[in-house]
Amino acid sequence: LPRIQQVxxxxxxxxxxxxxxxxxxxxxxxxxxxxxxxAARIAAWNSxxxxxxxxxxxxxxxxxxxxxxxxxxxxxAAVRTADLVLLAVNTPLGQPGADGxxxxxxxxxxxxxxxxxxxxxxxxxxxxxxKSTVLCHTGELIARILQDHGPPDGRFQxxxxxxxxxxxxxxxxxxxxxxxxxxxxxGSEDAQEALxxxxxxxxxxxxxxxxxxxxxxxxxxxxxxLLAQRVSSxxxxxxxxxxxxxxIAEVARGCGMDSRIGRDFLRASIGFGGPCLSKDLMGLVWxxxxxxxxxxxxxxxxxxxxxxxxxARFVRRIVRALGPDLSGASVAVLGFAYKAGTGDTRNTPAAxxxxxxxKLGACLAVYDPKVPExxxxxxLVAGRAPATGLxxxxxxxxxxxxxxxxxxxxxxxxxxxxxxxxxxxxxxxxALAVDGHRILDDRALELLGFSTVSVGVRSSIADS
Ligand code: NAI
Numbered sequence: 001l002p003r004i005q006q007v008x009x010x011x012x013x014x015x016x017x018x019x020x021x022x023x024x025x026x027x028x029x030x031x032x033x034x035x036x037x038x039a040a041r042i043a044a045w046n047s048x049x050x051x052x053x054x055x056x057x058x059x060x061x062x063x064x065x066x067x068x069x070x071x072x073x074x075x076x077a078a079v080r081t082a083d084l085v086l087l088a089v090n091t092p093l094g095q096p097g098a099d100g101x102x103x104x105x106x107x108x109x110x111x112x113x114x115x116x117x118x119x120x121x122x123x124x125x126x127x128x129x130x131k132s133t134v135l136c137h138t139g140e141l142i143a144r145i146l147q148d149h150g151p152p153d154g155r156f157q158x159x160x161x162x163x164x165x166x167x168x169x170x171x172x173x174x175x176x177x178x179x180x181x182x183x184x185x186x187g188s189e190d191a192q193e194a195l196x197x198x199x200x201x202x203x204x205x206x207x208x209x210x211x212x213x214x215x216x217x218x219x220x221x222x223x224x225x226l227l228a229q230r231v232s233s234x235x236x237x238x239x240x241x242x243x244x245x246x247x248i249a250e251v252a253r254g255c256g257m258d259s260r261i262g263r264d265f266l267r268a269s270i271g272f273g274g275p276c277l278s279k280d281l282m283g284l285v286w287x288x289x290x291x292x293x294x295x296x297x298x299x300x301x302x303x304x305x306x307x308x309x310x311x312a313r314f315v316r317r318i319v320r321a322l323g324p325d326l327s328g329a330s331v332a333v334l335g336f337a338y339k340a341g342t343g344d345t346r347n348t349p350a351a352x353x354x355x356x357x358x359k360l361g362a363c364l365a366v367y368d369p370k371v372p373e374x375x376x377x378x379x380l381v382a383g384r385a386p387a388t389g390l391x392x393x394x395x396x397x398x399x400x401x402x403x404x405x406x407x408x409x410x411x412x413x414x415x416x417x418x419x420x421x422x423x424x425x426x427x428x429x430x431a432l433a434v435d436g437h438r439i440l441d442d443r444a445l446e447l448l449g450f451s452t453v454s455v456g457v458r459s460s461i462a463d464s
Contacts, residue, residue, distance in 0.1 A: 003083065004083045005030055006030070008078040009032065010089055011036060016131075021061050022174040024069035026175075027068075032064075033082070035079075042073045046065070053370050083126060084129060086129045087130055090110060090132070091107050092107045119146045120150070125156070127191045128158045130142065133162060134160075139160055139213045160182075160217050167274065167344055179207050181211065235271065241268075242459075247456065252267065270350075270353065274344065274346060278347055281301075285304070288300065311353065314436060315356045327362075333350065333354060333365065333366040336368040337370060337412075345379050349436075351385075353409055355383045358387070364391065365399040367392070367394070402428055403428060405433070406431070406434065407434040408439060411439045420440075432451045432453065433453075
């Protein structure tokens, strides 16, 4: 079996950083070099202020860095000595329309660039692993680049090892993954076995599955599509709840107790966001269209449309509750990250809600425990929202002071635990509480004097 003593991970982002930190902790005899062309990001990984927030990550990196975990901007130097190269670069969607399909094709530019670097620099026999989420047959593309640009005796092995971590729980997910998938073409069994042996140090054998390359690539896309579909399904039911006077929390409980359905991922919300679910769904839709599977493409596309509709309906309900003239209305926004446990704001539904309210003239006071002020400003400006009415606050209480309404847009536990009586005293009256994630106790808030609007439950003020 190929012996793996040095691992190089290209891409020091939300996947590359935490993955190698956990692997380094579990494999003390293996050296891990995490490299990136973004020198500022690498400098942050080498500092006390890591470039991303994940619970438990700071301690983990602190323990391993300088021992068997290194961060560097010298990509080629790290690739040159690696026995195994992980490709964990970003794969953003490309420009729609260029290929005649009218939708965004998957962005493989970074993956291709890495494959060329690897072909030029890696040592013969190195194992190249797709960790980025890619469309089916990307492994073939990588293998071809390696063959065309590499040395004649290169004989690189290409594997697919998609990552299933969830932001906000990345360290826990990496330490105790539900499954590790290792895909390869016939003939790559030794390479698959070598990667399996690395994971087997801490992952139970029955959770490590090997399969064909295209199955592994598709398993990742399909997993995200199924997760997104589940969110859109429960959100679709939440719309019915609001109309008929049912409560989505009760309905979800009633459904989730069926073991065939299960309880997880059945929380209604303002819609999913983040760097993966929408992007991967769009990638799947593109793939289906390119294969001529139009009905299948339409099916998955509807999951995305349902998500957009959910956020839009939420905004309409806020506007109905506050009255049509929002100019100068003071609104507190609690949470801006796309989910709790992370400072990531990529594709966050909170930005859509804030952007719409700013366009209607509202004055927003935003607080998020993990998202820096500039990141909030940049994101809204990039979405062409007028930033004049925006104030970023250092606490939830500062944000609610003087506000007519408070919106919970990220389900951070600290918002559920807020002293809501104090918040009510600080706000203008009548005060409105809008819960985009069903983490607040509506009844308790109403007893304090709030009007309430919640996802998945009828509101006298928003749905009459
Ligand atoms: P990211 O954007 O946080 O990190 C990617 C890094 O790759 C960036 O720092 C960028 O500078 C670097 N990079 C890009 N091109 C490069 C090149 N040619 N050479 C060297 N470095 C380069 O992205 P993230 O979130 O870590 O995602 C990476 C991949 O993993 C994507 O395909 C994503 O779909 C997938 N994924 C992401 C998950 C998440 O929760 N963020 C979970 C599972 C998979």
